[in-house]
Amino acid sequence: MISTVVWGTGNVGRSAIRSVVAHPGLDLVAVLVHDPAKVGRDAGELAGLGYELRLPATDDIGAVLAARPQAVVYAATGDIRPDEALADITRAIRAGAVVVSPALYALYDQRNAPPELRDPVLAAIAQGGGSLFVSGVDPGWGNDVLPLLISGLGSTVDVIRCQEIFDYSTYDQADSVRYLVGMGQPMDYEPPMLAPEVPTMVWGGQLRLMARALGVELDEIRETTDRRPLDATISTRTMGDFEAGTQGAVRFEVQGIVDGEARLVIEHVTRIHASCAPDWPTPPDGDGAHRVIIEGRPRIEVTVAATDEGENRSAGGNATAVGRLVNAVDWLVDAAPGLYDALDVPLRPATGRLGRKQR
Structure with missing residues (x-):
C-alpha cells in the first residue's frame, strides 16, 4: 500500500479523500487542512463519506512530511496563492513524495513552463527524489x-x-x-x-x-x-x-x-x-x-x-479530474523521479475497483 496524504479539503480535496480511500493500492495516512475549525475533525466527515475514517485532520505540515509519505495529493488552491502553492508542493517533493496536483496551471505543459516555476520543482526533485504531475480540474x-x-x-x-x-x-x-x-x-x-x-x-x-x-x-x-x-x-x-x-x-x-x-x-x-x-x-x-x-x-x-x-455536476467534474490525478499515483511511484505531464502519464483502467464499495 502506498502511504498517501491529501492536502486540502475544499471542492477538490473532498473528492481526493474519497478517491484515495477507494483505491486498493493507496493508504490514506494524513489529511492536511489550513482552517483551524477543521483541525481534529475526522477525514471521513470532511469528505462527506457518511462514515468515519478515524483519521483526524491536522495542520502540522512538518510532522506529516517528516513521516515520509510516498505520495501527496495537493488539493489546496493555487488560483490566488500560486507562490504559496509552489512552496508547499516543492516542500513535499523534497520530502521524497510523489505529488499530484491541479494547482499550478503553467505546469500542464511542463516542458514549456517558465523557468521561475520549473526550476524550483526540478531542484526539489534532485534534492528529495520525488515527482510531480499536474493536471487540471477544468478537467x-x-x-x-x-x-x-x-x-x-x-x-x-x-x-x-x-x-x-x-x-x-x-x-x-x-x-x-x-x-x-x-x-x-x-x-x-x-x-x-x-x-x-x-x-x-x-x-x-x-x-x-x-x-x-x-x-x-x-x-x-x-x-x-x-x-x-x-x-x-x-x-x-x-x-x-x-x-x-x-x-x-x-x-x-x-x-x-x-x-x-x-x-x-x-x-x-x-x-x-x-x-x-x-x-x-x-x-x-x-x-x-x-x-x-x-x-x-x-x-x-x-x-x-x-x-x-x-x-452536482460541478462536483462530478472535480471528481473525474481528481480521479485522473489519484489514479496516476501508483504509476508515478514506480516511475523514475521527475516532472511529468499528461502525455507522459497513461490513463489506465480502474483495476481492482469493479464493484468495490467504499463502505
Whole structure:
C-alpha cells in the first residue's frame, strides 16, 4: 500500500479523500487542512463519506512530511496563492513524495513552463527524489487525453474543440466565482481570469500538449471573450444572491492557430444560472458537462456528464479530474523521479475497483 496524504479539503480535496480511500493500492495516512475549525475533525466527515475514517485532520505540515509519505495529493488552491502553492508542493517533493496536483496551471505543459516555476520543482526533485504531475480540474483529461484519443477514430481532422459547459449556481467557491470569474460583478469589472493573456497562461499548455501529440506547430494562441448580464436577480444555495444587470455568463475560447486557422480550441461556457445566455451551448441536462467535438470526417462528438455529491455536476467534474490525478499515483511511484505531464502519464483502467464499495 502506498502511504498517501491529501492536502486540502475544499471542492477538490473532498473528492481526493474519497478517491484515495477507494483505491486498493493507496493508504490514506494524513489529511492536511489550513482552517483551524477543521483541525481534529475526522477525514471521513470532511469528505462527506457518511462514515468515519478515524483519521483526524491536522495542520502540522512538518510532522506529516517528516513521516515520509510516498505520495501527496495537493488539493489546496493555487488560483490566488500560486507562490504559496509552489512552496508547499516543492516542500513535499523534497520530502521524497510523489505529488499530484491541479494547482499550478503553467505546469500542464511542463516542458514549456517558465523557468521561475520549473526550476524550483526540478531542484526539489534532485534534492528529495520525488515527482510531480499536474493536471487540471477544468478537467485536464477533457483538454488533452480524451480529445487525442477520440481524434484517432477519424480519417481526417479539421478542428478539435474541447468545451466545458457549467452552471455554477451550486458551486461552493464564492471567491473564485465572484472575483476570479466575475459572476455578480458589474459589467465593467475585469475578472482576473479573463484578463488578456491569462486564459492562455492557464489553458495554453493544454493546446501545446495536443499540438505536440498531433505533430503540428502552433503559429500562435489567440483568445476570444464574450460576457452577458443577468436579466433578473437570482439566488444560490451556496453563494447568496447575484443581482440583475451584473455578469451572469461568460464564454471564452483559447485557440491554437495552425496555418492561420483555429484548429485546436478550448472553450468555456460558464453561467451562474441556466436562464442567462440561453443561446450559448448548453449541457444535455443538469448543471453541466464536458464535450469534445472533432470536426472532420466523420464528425465526432462526445459529451461526458459526471455527478457527485448528489446530482452536482460541478462536483462530478472535480471528481473525474481528481480521479485522473489519484489514479496516476501508483504509476508515478514506480516511475523514475521527475516532472511529468499528461502525455507522459497513461490513463489506465480502474483495476481492482469493479464493484468495490467504499463502505
